[in-house]
Every structure is written in C-alpha cells, then in structure tokens.
Amino acid sequence: MERFVGIGEAAEVLGVSITTLRRWEAEGKLVAEHTPGGHRRYDLAKLRPDQFRAEQDARRKTIAYARVSSHDQKDDLERQKQVLELYCARQGWTFEVVADLGSGMNYNKKGLKRLLSAIIDGSVG
Incomplete structure (x- = not known):
C-alpha cells in the first residue's frame, strides 16, 4: 500500500466525501501535504494508523x-x-x-x- 495518496483515495479509505476532507482540512482536523502543483496528498499512516501499523508490524x-x-x-x-x-x-x-x-x-x-x-x-x- 502506498503511504501517501490523493484526495480521492483518502476519501475512499475514510468513507467520506472529498468535500468532507477539504472541510476537515480547513477546520484543522487533518493535515494534507501539498505538491508543487497544489494537489493534496494524505499520509495513510496518519489517517488510518491502525491499518498502516498492522502491515508494518505483522511480525x-x-x-x-x-x-x-x-x-x-x-x-x-x-x-x-x-x-x-x-x-x-x-x-x-x-x-x-x-x-x-x-x-x-x-x-x-x-x-x-x-x-x-x-x-x-x-x-x-
């Protein structure tokens, strides 16, 4: 699984709309990295630490x-x-x-x- 994803995939992972992600970012509830072209990139380890950690700590x-x-x-x-x-x-x-x-x-x-x-x-x- 790729660690940083675009807004569409992040919305799908969290089960919310893209609009909701944008609102959460504006409210400071989550932080997105921005590419030089202005595209949002979300860190899955921060959005869903339970899922990301499970893959890392499988051993x-x-x-x-x-x-x-x-x-x-x-x-x-x-x-x-x-x-x-x-x-x-x-x-x-x-x-x-x-x-x-x-x-x-x-x-x-x-x-x-x-x-x-x-x-x-x-x-x-």
Whole structure:
C-alpha cells in the first residue's frame, strides 16, 4: 500500500466525501501535504494508523495480560483470559495471553517479567 495518496483515495479509505476532507482540512482536523502543483496528498499512516501499523508490524504479536490478586479469584482469572482471547481473535491478531496470580504490588511475577521482556526486546506489536 502506498503511504501517501490523493484526495480521492483518502476519501475512499475514510468513507467520506472529498468535500468532507477539504472541510476537515480547513477546520484543522487533518493535515494534507501539498505538491508543487497544489494537489493534496494524505499520509495513510496518519489517517488510518491502525491499518498502516498492522502491515508494518505483522511480525510482532500482541500480548494480552490478565492478573488477579489471590487464589480465591482463580475463576475470575480464567474469565479474564477467555475475554482477552476472544477479543484478540476477533481483531485477527497474532497473540499470546500471559496470566499471573498475585498482588499488583509484587513486581517479581513470572508473567509480568515475560511481558516486560517482550516489550523491551521489541517483539510486541
């Protein structure tokens, strides 16, 4: 996908009319680059960052994190994991669910350490 597009394609991507794009630009709601010939060019990464990022970060996965404080809440943890799995699957993401049982004040939880390591090494989308 080309990153910069003309006004017609930008309107199509956003599902609005060309007139609406021109009005949004006049109102300062979005910014268009202008070519030397005066034609508008829109940056798709700014118009639809969710779509553009998905193409760039296809190698990265999403990590969903669930945690409860005590063993008494183990059923709640399972429900959290199911909700996160369903949401991530519906988004079409490559994902992993990481879960921990323990206080939020305890920073030595195995799942939390794994999550932070994945973020630091750049493998998380």
